[in-house]
Amino acid sequence: MEIYFFYMFAGGMIITSLLMVTRANVIHAALLLVLTFFFLAGVFVLAGAEFLAAVQILLYAGGIMVLYLFSIMLMNVEVAVRMRQWHRQGVVVFVAVVLLGLQIWAVLGEVEFAAPKQWEWSLGATPGNVEAIGAVLYTKFLFPFEVASVLLLAAMIGAIVLAKRRIER
Amino acid sequence: MIPMTHFLVLGAILFLIGAAGVLMRRNAIIILLSIELMLNAVNVTFVGFSRHLADMTGQVFGIFVITVAACEAAVGLAILIALNRDRTMVNVDEVNLLKW
Numbered sequence: 001m002e003i004y005f006f007y008m009f010a011g012g013m014i015i016t017s018l019l020m021v022t023r024a025n026v027i028h029a030a031l032l033l034v035l036t037f038f039f040l041a042g043v044f045v046l047a048g049a050e051f052l053a054a055v056q057i058l059l060y061a062g063g064i065m066v067l068y069l070f071s072i073m074l075m076n077v078e079v080a081v082r083m084r085q086w087h088r089q090g091v092v093v094f095v096a097v098v099l100l101g102l103q104i105w106a107v108l109g110e111v112e113f114a115a116p117k118q119w120e121w122s123l124g125a126t127p128g129n130v131e132a133i134g135a136v137l138y139t140k141f142l143f144p145f146e147v148a149s150v151l152l153l154a155a156m157i158g159a160i161v162l163a164k165r166r167i168e169r
Numbered sequence: 170m171i172p173m174t175h176f177l178v179l180g181a182i183l184f185l186i187g188a189a190g191v192l193m194r195r196n197a198i199i200i201l202l203s204i205e206l207m208l209n210a211v212n213v214t215f216v217g218f219s220r221h222l223a224d225m226t227g228q229v230f231g232i233f234v235i236t237v238a239a240c241e242a243a244v245g246l247a248i249l250i251a252l253n254r255d256r257t258m259v260n261v262d263e264v265n266l267l268k269w
Contacts, residue, residue, distance in 0.1 A: 013183060014186070017187070017206055029199050040209055043216075046171060047216045049216045056235075059239070064205070064238065072198060085194065087193055087195055089192065089193070093189055100185060100188065104177075104185075108181070133225055133232075137229050137232070144233060151237070151240055158244050163246075
């Protein structure tokens with residue numbers, strides 16, 4: 001049963017992401033990417049990462065993609081629909097993507113995965129997924145967590161400096 | 170129980186689609202969206218390994234990846250807005266002022 005849901009979510013993700021990459025209208029592309037993220041949240045739930053699935057929908061689909069849509073609104077994107085959409089480097093892209101795919105295929109063919117370990121917790125039991133993440137995030141990964149906050153601050157200042165209007169003197 | 174290979178293959182396919190999008194499209198916003206897709210493909214792999222090894226580290230790193238993606242989106246879109254201020258410039262090959 002679980003595996004059919006996985007195939008459904010994975011197939012949805014691949015179809016919507018292929019459509020996203022080929023759209024001429026950026027608003028359609030952004031909305032298709034939101035759909036991809038919803039399917040991805042489904043995959044996360046199947047993998048037992050409920051907190052990450054919630055973060056995916058709230059932060060990615062709700063936050064980052066709205067930021068994209070607002071930025072698209074600020075730009076003049078209608079002219080881009082009538083322009084040439086593709087670089088003239090299809091052969092290079094084909095070779096690069098095929099080589100990358102063959103590498104991944106070779107590595108995946110080599111590896112033999114043992115039977116997965118069992119979680120110490122299960123769905124609905126205590127400690128749950130959120131508690132387990134918090135216990136690791138605020139102890140073992142406290143320093144990367146603080147570094148991430150500095151990174152966010154730097155990105156915030158950078159975005160304000162880059163996007164603000166020059167003040168005429 | 171979903172086999173581990175399924176997560177890895179899904180992550181690889183999404184990463185390849187994103188990489189092809191970055192290399193082939195001219196529209197700068199769609200290139201940024203493709204980069205988001207590649208970051209999420211990495212997250213699929215992280216979460217798959219987290220499930221396989223019954224270790225929380227993969228999910229914690231997924232949260233860090235989302236943080237980096239948010240920063241990248243904010244700075245990238247700010248650059249695009251700055252490029253768009255004076256004249257319409259939405260294709261990456263039009264931005265060639267520093268090109269040799």
